[in-house]
Amino acid sequence: MLLIMAGTIIITGANGSLAIPAVQHLLTKYPDYTTVLTVRNILDDDVNTKKLRETLTKYSKADTSIRKLDLANLSAVHDFASTIAAEVADGSLPPLTSIVCNAYYWNLVGDAETTVDGYEKTFQVTHLAHAALVLRLLGSFGSNGGRVVLFSTDAHWPGKNSLEKYPPAIPDDLTMLVKPAADKPSDNFGRGFQRYAVSKLAVVMWMYALNRYLEKVYIYRRSLMEVYWDHS
Ligand SMILES: NC(=O)c1ccc[n+]([C@@H]2O[C@H](COP(=O)([O-])OP(=O)(O)OC[C@H]3O[C@@H](n4cnc5c(N)ncnc54)[C@H](OP(=O)(O)O)[C@@H]3O)[C@@H](O)[C@H]2O)c1
Numbered sequence: 001m002l003l004i005m006a007g008t009i010i011i012t013g014a015n016g017s018l019a020i021p022a023v024q025h026l027l028t029k030y031p032d033y034t035t036v037l038t039v040r041n042i043l044d045d046d047v048n049t050k051k052l053r054e055t056l057t058k059y060s061k062a063d064t065s066i067r068k069l070d071l072a073n074l075s076a077v078h079d080f081a082s083t084i085a086a087e088v089a090d091g092s093l094p095p096l097t098s099i100v101c102n103a104y105y106w107n108l109v110g111d112a113e114t115t116v117d118g119y120e121k122t123f124q125v126t127h128l129a130h131a132a133l134v135l136r137l138l139g140s141f142g143s144n145g146g147r148v149v150l151f152s153t154d155a156h157w158p159g160k161n162s163l164e165k166y167p168p169a170i171p172d173d174l175t176m177l178v179k180p181a182a183d184k185p186s187d188n189f190g191r192g193f194q195r196y197a198v199s200k201l202a203v204v205m206w207m208y209a210l211n212r213y214l215e216k217v218y219i220y221r222r223s224l225m226e227v228y229w230d231h232s
Pocket residue numbers: 012013014015016017018019039040041048069070071072101102103104105125151152153154
């Protein structure tokens with residue numbers, strides 16, 4: 001029999017249209033798990049956060065918290081990850097069982113934006129900040145491992161999405177992902193959608209890279225532990 005220990009599930013953009021029903025499903029089907037739900041604005045003056053909080057009141061026994069996390073600010077991502085790691089270490093949170101990287105950002109009506117970190121905002125919120133979060137928290141997963149959930153879209157695949165005007169591609173100079181040149185001529189919808197598609201393409205490629213890394217490092221570590229166990 002496989003005994004599954006309850007753990008902590010982090011969901012970013014937890015007040016979004018997909019996230020709220022997902023949270024509801026989790027709390028109904030997996031009430032033993034602790035959920036950490038991140039939003040940019042934790043106050044009820046954000047109608048979506050208010051809706052999330054109202055959803056949680058139906059599950060008064062659930063171990064859940066709504067926490068502030070702005071992915072457009074990498075210092076905030078680092079602080080959040082450190083707080084979670086410390087809480088897992090001191091036992092106030094069970095070890096992680098999942099990080100659901102659900103949040104995303106696009107801007108289809110204005111020029112490209114730069115975050116306080118100096119990076120293109122769609123790319124940072126959608127991919128970079130999630131990668132920073134996941135990598136900082138790998139050590140906070142339980143010994144049974146867990147699941148990192150990344151979100152993409154058919155827009156990452158050139159020619160598949162009807163809103164595409166410029167196909168997504170990874171530039172030879174990777175710096176262009178975070179510091180792209182100005183759009184000329186300006187086409188906010190077409191270029192905004194392309195920035196979204198490129199970010200999601202990076203998410204897909206990073207998923208494969210992360211998986212290769214985890215298989216190599218963690219399975220190797222586990223087999224070392226097993227070897228040690230066999231001989232002790
Ligand atoms: N809906 C679709 O048809 C569709 C199709 C393909 C893929 N997807 C993917 O599915 C996922 C969920 O989509 P959805 O339709 O549920 O989107 P949504 O309702 O717009 O929710 C997006 C979430 O991202 C959050 N977010 C935006 N900027 C942020 C920032 N700077 N820091 C932290 N959080 C931020 C938003 O929070 P705020 O309220 O704070 O802005 C919101 O909670 C996304 O990854 C999306 O790309 C959706």
